[in-house]
Amino acid sequence: MRTEQPSTGTEKATRAKATYDRIAGVYYTPAHPTSNAFDKTIGNYLRKKSSIAGRLGVHLDVGCGRSKLSEIPYLGTAVFIDLSLRMLLQSELDESKDAVVGSALHLPIANDSIETVYSFIGDAFACKEFFQEAFRVLKTKGAILEILPTKVWAETLRKELGISSDTTYFLDNGVKLFAPSIVFSGEDLVNILRKVGFSSVGWENLFLPDDFHEVPKHIEIPSKILGVDPYDLPLLVAVRAIK
Numbered sequence: 001m002r003t004e005q006p007s008t009g010t011e012k013a014t015r016a017k018a019t020y021d022r023i024a025g026v027y028y029t030p031a032h033p034t035s036n037a038f039d040k041t042i043g044n045y046l047r048k049k050s051s052i053a054g055r056l057g058v059h060l061d062v063g064c065g066r067s068k069l070s071e072i073p074y075l076g077t078a079v080f081i082d083l084s085l086r087m088l089l090q091s092e093l094d095e096s097k098d099a100v101v102g103s104a105l106h107l108p109i110a111n112d113s114i115e116t117v118y119s120f121i122g123d124a125f126a127c128k129e130f131f132q133e134a135f136r137v138l139k140t141k142g143a144i145l146e147i148l149p150t151k152v153w154a155e156t157l158r159k160e161l162g163i164s165s166d167t168t169y170f171l172d173n174g175v176k177l178f179a180p181s182i183v184f185s186g187e188d189l190v191n192i193l194r195k196v197g198f199s200s201v202g203w204e205n206l207f208l209p210d211d212f213h214e215v216p217k218h219i220e221i222p223s224k225i226l227g228v229d230p231y232d233l234p235l236l237v238a239v240r241a242i243k
């Protein structure tokens with residue numbers, strides 16, 4: 001069985017790739033109820049923020065998996081990037097989209113060429129190097145939208161599960177497959193993005209939608225520990241900023 005806590009960036013990426021390759025076929029099934037809860041929470045947010053992708057240009061989804069860009073009426077073209085080919089293949093691909101196997105930490109994209117960078121649940125690579133790469137590839141006035149699990153949700157759950165605060169795991173036939181998972185509060189994210197050079201940085205917490213009825217165990221556990229209703233627990237944090 002694999003152990004947790006890879007240390008270097010390369011080890012983290014190798015661990016993430018191995019885990020996501022292995023769970024790709026079941027990531028978007030009821031076998032992964034917390035991921036499903038994240039999906040529904042993000043879908044709910046994107047429906048309310050349809051102006052996000054209003055500008056014509058190239059829109060980049062990093063760590064795309066089954067890309068959520070189809071839920072946004074973006075103008076122009078889309079580029080999907082994922083380190084795991086098997087996760088990338090969960091996206092609906094056609095000739096209007098470019099799909100690239102590549103790392104968020106070394107984006108194979110020219111400087112100043114992208115209108116909007118999106119990253120949905122890119123906690124495996126949410127480090128300063130990724131935000132620097134996002135800044136590099138964005139055009140001036142281009143935007144980033146990053147949605148990550150909240151620190152309060154992740155740290156409360158992981159403490160209870162006895163795993164480190166920057167690690168998550170997925171169950172695959174009873175085997176724990178670990179992946180790096182870097183989490184932040186909204187304030188932390190604002191500070192990092194400002195340091196990288198972004199301006200107009202704003203954030204908000206996202207909550208489980210009221211019409212999501214089966215609260216997954218990994219949301220129920222931290223809610224109980226914190227003494228809050230699962231629908232009032234900040235589950236995800238969305239941060240938007242401009243280059």
Ligand SMILES: C[S@@+](CC[C@H](N)C(=O)[O-])C[C@H]1O[C@@H](n2cnc3c(N)ncnc32)[C@H](O)[C@@H]1O
Nearest residue numbers: 016020063064065083084087103104120124125
């Ligand atoms: C939690 S999944 C989210 C997928 C998708 N964005 C979604 O919201 O459904 C994280 C994704 O990031 C990818 N990933 C992990 N590390 C990466 C890296 N260093 N560079 C690019 N993609 C990475 C994984 O393969 C996986 O598809």
